Amino acid sequence: MxxxxxxxxxxxxxxxxxxxxxxxxxxxxxxxxxxxxxxxxxxxxxxxxxxxxxxxxxxxxxxxxxxxxxxxxxxxxxxxxxxxxxxxxxxxxxxxxxxxxxxxxxxxxxxxxxxxxxxxxxxxxxxxxxxxxxxxxxxxxxxxxxxxxxxxxxxxxxxxxxxxxxxxxxxxxxxxxxxxxxxxxxxxxxxxxxxxxxxxxxxxxxxxxxxxxxxxxxxxxxxxxWFARRVQVWHPPEALSAFLEAGPPPVYVGFGSVAGLDRDEGTRMALEALSQAGVRGILATGSGDGPRLLSPDVLAIPEAPHDWLFPRVAAVVHHGGAGTVAPGLAAGKPTLVCPATTDQPFWGRVVHQLGVGPAPIPRRQLTAERLAEAVRAATGDPEMQRRAAALGEAIRAxxxxxxxxxxxxxxxxxxxx
Incomplete structure (x- = not known):
């Protein structure tokens, strides 16, 4: 047929x-x-x-x-x-x-x-x-x-x-x-x-x-x-592999097309929040020729397949679109949603109610201080990490x-x- x-x-x-x-x-x-x-x-x-x-x-x-x-x-x-x-x-x-x-x-x-x-x-x-x-x-x-x-x-x-x-x-x-x-x-x-x-x-x-x-x-x-299967093996850039191997798992931050948040503003906020939280980070910018260090502890990348990258990070932070929520939860990682519009607030509530992520931070309330506090919760709460891992296992089954x-x-x- x-x-x-x-x-x-x-x-x-x-x-x-x-x-x-x-x-x-x-x-x-x-x-x-x-x-x-x-x-x-x-x-x-x-x-x-x-x-x-x-x-x-x-x-x-x-x-x-x-x-x-x-x-x-x-x-x-x-x-x-x-x-x-x-x-x-x-x-x-x-x-x-x-x-x-x-x-x-x-x-x-x-x-x-x-x-x-x-x-x-x-x-x-x-x-x-x-x-x-x-x-x-x-x-x-x-x-x-x-x-x-x-x-x-x-x-x-x-x-x-x-x-x-x-x-x-x-x-x-x-x-x-x-x-x-x-x-x-x-x-x-x-x-x-x-x-x-x-x-x-x-x-x-x-x-x-x-x-x-x-x-x-x-x-x-x-x-x-519905997860697609890649036909070809994806090989990460050397800079990304080196960064992942150089220290503890970083936090992924990718705000996507969050309404009202331009790329420079998002980069500044993420850098400050990651520094305050005391964690390493990978910042998805959606543009650029290749990975580049923004600081010794933060690597900016244009993009990377979520199914490859998310299992290698400590937590994921993003705008909460359904297409990004899915691989983050499937990877078994705590998820922080910073929603702005459409279905994003819904997924933020779902993630928090499941106990696999901090309370969502709406775009209009997003600050470096609030983001840092939520990142600390996502990376420092063993029970949240346990629930996220268990949910990921159930989804993958x-x-x-x-x-x-x-x-x-x-x-x-x-x-x-």
């Missing part, structure tokens, strides 16, 4: 679907991953077939319109939607239609709006792959990215209605695309049902991290994390990709039968 996978967003959004494509191939099926063109070399480096799909959210976030939207300026946000986002979405829909030709089933990230419409046109089953539990309503916790605190059962469930209506600004464009490209009329169902039945949602995280809520329906499945592939094949087979 052929499986078409649609994913868009940042690298953290794309990488789990690379793993899923690998899983289909390992099971003897054909899989193609459609994603923004900027990720082509990344996807192909894992031995996965790639199809370019127009919407490059990373470029959008770096654009003047995207930065204005992150500053929550309503006027700039609306301008970005009209002038930039909607045309990008239309290109994504057109490319997605080309990508799914001949597919027997479609699996898509919630941000890839085309999935359920294409399944309707091709009359094939579809599945949502969700690295974040933002699609299926529950009373247990509010929708991540909607609110940063528990509102109680009824209000928690209500927040999902707002999230699930997120395609409303694009409805006119989607209806035009359905008519012009798919030959379909306006959709009578919402984006989360197919043929009157809920679209199955496969959650790409561990039940040891987010246990399935009791009020989730059978269509909501927690599979375990799961095979989320195999579970997801088996679930999809089971449901596709049941429909075919």
């Amino acid at each position: 052929k499986f078409a996978i649609l994913a868009t967003g940042t690298r953290g959004d794309i990488q789990p679907f690379v793993a899923l494509a690998q899983g289909f191939s390992a099971a003897g099926h054909e899989a193609v991953l459609a994603a923004p063109r900027a990720f082509e070399s990344f996807v192909r480096s894992y031995g996965v077939d790639f199809f370019p799909m127009g919407s490059d959210f990373t470029a959008l976030l770096e654009s003047p319109e995207g930065k204005a939207a992150l500053r929550e300026n309503p006027i700039k946000t609306m301008q970005a939607v009209r002038q930039t986002v909607i045309p990008m979405m239309r290109r994504m829909l057109d490319d997605a239609w080309a990508a799914v030709q001949g597919a027997d089933a479609i699996i898509y990230h919630p941000k890839a709006l085309a999935g359920v419409h294409l399944a309707e046109r091709l009359r094939v089953p579809c599945f949502i792959g969700a690295p974040v539990p933002v699609v299926v309503p529950t009373a247990t916790f509010p929708a991540p990215a909607f609110v940063s605190r528990d509102l109680g059962g009824f209000l928690n469930r209500l927040t999902y209605a707002a999230v699930r209506s997120g395609t409303r600004p694009f409805r006119k464009m989607i209806d035009a695309w359905r008519r012009e490209v798919l030959g379909l009329g306006p959709r009578r169902e919402d984006e989360f049902t197919q043929g009157g039945q809920p679209v199955p949602v496969l959650h790409a995280f561990s039940r040891h991290v987010v246990p399935p809520p009791a009020d989730w329906p059978p269509e909501a499945v927690v599979t375990g994390y 799961e095979d989320g990709v195999a579970q997801a592939v088996a679930e999809i094949l089971r449901r596709v087979g049941a429909l075919a039968g």
Whole structure:
């Protein structure tokens, strides 16, 4: 069978679907991953077939319109939607239609709006792959990215209605695309049902991290994390290997695209905090030609594969995106989340509630002093370290990709039968 996978967003959004494509191939099926063109070399480096799909959210976030939207300026946000986002979405829909030709089933990230419409046109089953539990309503916790605190059962469930209506600004464009490209009329169902039945949602995280809520329906499945397998062995730069061997395990600090924190500000804050905490550090800058010492005890690196680096550090400090939380927890390391937006506060709360990391420090409250205090807690609390190691062992014992592939094949087979 052929499986078409649609994913868009940042690298953290794309990488789990690379793993899923690998899983289909390992099971003897054909899989193609459609994603923004900027990720082509990344996807192909894992031995996965790639199809370019127009919407490059990373470029959008770096654009003047995207930065204005992150500053929550309503006027700039609306301008970005009209002038930039909607045309990008239309290109994504057109490319997605080309990508799914001949597919027997479609699996898509919630941000890839085309999935359920294409399944309707091709009359094939579809599945949502969700690295974040933002699609299926529950009373247990509010929708991540909607609110940063528990509102109680009824209000928690209500927040999902707002999230699930997120395609409303694009409805006119989607209806035009359905008519012009798919030959379909306006959709009578919402984006989360197919043929009157809920679209199955496969959650790409561990039940040891987010246990399935009791009020989730059978269509909501927690599979375990989807970790991609590197095809080629990664060899670290000599400077990185030498730094790791020269002293005790350092603390990893990587703030990613934390809103409102520029690279220089983040570097200064990290250096001061690591010095106050009395620990060595590796600072991921996201740029530069190679590793360089910022001080005798801090090494700056452009990047390194998390699955290689995190087992070699004492603790991880980052913005809390799902794609970075996963390998940190799987490595069994205490994790400090410094969230700013979207799902990051959710993962910060989860990590702290599990007892595998200090309380999260929101970006607006982040100082060198607070960061140093949290780093000391992460590196000096034996019980936290024990819990983190035990959680990592439990996560590594799961095979989320195999579970997801088996679930999809089971449901596709049941429909075919």
